[in-house]
Amino acid sequence: MVVTHRTDVRARIIDVAVRLLRDHGPAALTTRAVAEAAGVQPPAIYRLFGDKDGLLEAVAEQTMAGYVAAKAALAEAAGDVDPLDDLHAGWRMQIDFAIANPALFRLFSDPDRVRRSPAARAGRQILAARVHRVAETGRLHTSEQRAVDLIQAAAIGTIQTLLAAHPDARDPTLPDTMYAAVLRQLLTAAPDTPEPGGPEAHAVALRAATTHLGMLTDAERHVLTEWLDRIIDNR
Incomplete structure (x- = not known):
């Protein structure tokens, strides 16, 4: 009973702190006010x-966990959606959430906090899964890890640029323009061109499928991924 009460009080305090931070900014988040x-x-x-x-x-952690859960639900609902459309939906969701909740974004985008956060790791895994789906189509010509890094860096930079501007002076086309620029760095062709091309794209696609190659031993799979990584990284 005591444990339940303690848990309820803790949850109520966090909910209040989230609301104060979202509605009034970090200055309102004093222990007395909370x-x-x-x-x-x-x-x-x-x-x-x-x-x-x-x-x-x-x-x-609670805010990020809720956001990640929403991203996971979006990813699960994607189903047969084109991997690039799914990736774009995740990009827009991150941008829109951060712009609508600037104080929360600044709080959980702190690098030290992100490194310790299970929710942040889960969010990166969701993005990695989206990128992996693109790789399986043969349209990705860089490593999956590099693609994830580029997308995250571009999203954070876009959000910070928008938040630094007065709301009336923000460029509403910036998120999609930046997304298109990132895709040009990642894809073998224009986003609406499904035809893969180049040895790097084939290597990325094959590497994405290595976990399904049950006819190979672990040692053979390791050698194969090493060879494929050399092809992918030969930029």
């Missing part, structure tokens, strides 16, 4: 989270 809005005494925050940084960690 405690008052949650209907608890300030010492309760220290007992449950250690300090304000501990509360921020919990806020970041």
